[in-house]
Amino acid sequence: MDAKIQTLLAWYKKHQRDLPWRNNTDAYQIFISELMLQQTQVDRVIPLYQAFLNRFPTWQSLADAPTSDLIHSWAGLGYNRRVLYARESARVVVATGVPTTETEWRTLKGVGPYMAAALTEFVNHRRALVIDTNVRRVIGRLYLNLPFPRPEDDRRILEILERVTPMRGAHWNLPQALMDLGSSTCLARTPICDRCPLQASCSSRMLFSEIHLAQTLATKQPKKIRERIHGEKPFPDRIYRGRILALVRKHSRMRITALGELIDPTFDRIADADWIRAMTTRLVADGLLIMHEHDIITLP
Ligand code: SF4
Numbered sequence: 277m278d279a280k281i282q283t284l285l286a287w288y289k290k291h292q293r294d295l296p297w298r299n300n301t302d303a304y305q306i307f308i309s310e311l312m313l314q315q316t317q318v319d320r321v322i323p324l325y326q327a328f329l330n331r332f333p334t335w336q337s338l339a340d341a342p343t344s345d346l347i348h349s350w351a352g353l354g355y356n357r358r359v360l361y362a363r364e365s366a367r368v369v370v371a372t373g374v375p376t377t378e379t380e381w382r383t384l385k386g387v388g389p390y391m392a393a394a395l396t397e398f399v400n401h402r403r404a405l406v407i408d409t410n411v412r413r414v415i416g417r418l419y420l421n422l423p424f425p426r427p428e429d430d431r432r433i434l435e436i437l438e439r440v441t442p443m444r445g446a447h448w449n450l451p452q453a454l455m456d457l458g459s460s461t462c463l464a465r466t467p468i469c470d471r472c473p474l475q476a477s478c479s480s481r482m483l484f485s486e487i488h489l490a491q492t493l494a495t496k497q498p499k500k501i502r503e504r505i506h507g508e509k510p511f512p513d514r515i516y517r518g519r520i521l522a523l524v525r526k527h528s529r530m531r532i533t534a535l536g537e538l539i540d541p542t543f544d545r546i547a548d549a550d551w552i553r554a555m556t557t558r559l560v561a562d563g564l565l566i567m568h569e570h571d572i573i574t575l576p
Pocket residue numbers: 414417418461462463467468469472473474475476478479480481484
């Protein structure tokens with residue numbers, strides 16, 4: 277086995293995070309954890325994960341879930357469409373069984389390349405190459421001398437993963453170990469190299485050892501993917517759409533014209549009217565709201 281990977285896995289054995297979905301063999305529970313972990317921080321997911329499983333404990337219960345229950349149960353996780361896609365996936369699984377390969381996972385709605393590879397490893401215990409931001413960062417730094425790897429570097433990162441991922445044994449521990457090192461030690465802006473089990477063999481260690489150089493490099497980090505932002509608003513539309521849904525959850529029904537001041541303290545009745553309507557229309561198109569006569573909206 278590659279010497280760096282051997283060191284990393286030995287470190288992981290002692291220092292792995294105690295997460296409720298770790299060392300779990302239930303495909304449904306692992307699926308829900310991966311679904312929640314897309315775009316949402318681990319600390320926020322943990323309490324919501326257990327509550328969601330209590331409410332929807334099986335594929336069948338998710339497949340049968342009414343939309344309004346799902347949206348209620350998804351509060352705090354954002355990107356509400358994910359849970360509606362998950363219900364579609366659950367219906368497929370109930371009808372045809374749990375996927376057994378990466379290709380089969382990819383056929384489920386909302387399951388992208390990362391999630392399919394992760395589920396193949398964690399559910400099926402089949403070898404797959406799992407890349408998320410932590411994995412990309414650690415592999416890029418460790419093997420490629422890339423202090424801030426970007427998605428464009430994934431081809432090279434995949435080549436490394438293909439080379440170093442064990443063919444046998446508990447290879448599903450490798451992505452977990454890379455994620456744990458990335459979130460605890462090999463941090464995005466300033467890695468804590470002095471605490472890293474791989475500092476002796478890391479190709480980026482020297483770069484980070486000089487604080488000034490690290491600061492210079494930090495300014496070269498890739499920009500975040502731009503989200504839709506209306507005018508000079510401080511947050512992307514995603515945040516305001518979430519607020520609209522939260523209001524409808526709370527009051528059962530709302531009039532579109534009453535939303536503005538409630539979701540945005542800087543709301544301007546003239547300049548922002550079309551913006552509110554466009555966001556509401558999008559929520560309706562996504563199946564998260566229903567539009568009634570007289571501009572009334574409710575949950576489905
Ligand atoms: S030595 Fe530093 S840069 Fe290299 S893997 Fe460890 S924390 Fe990351």
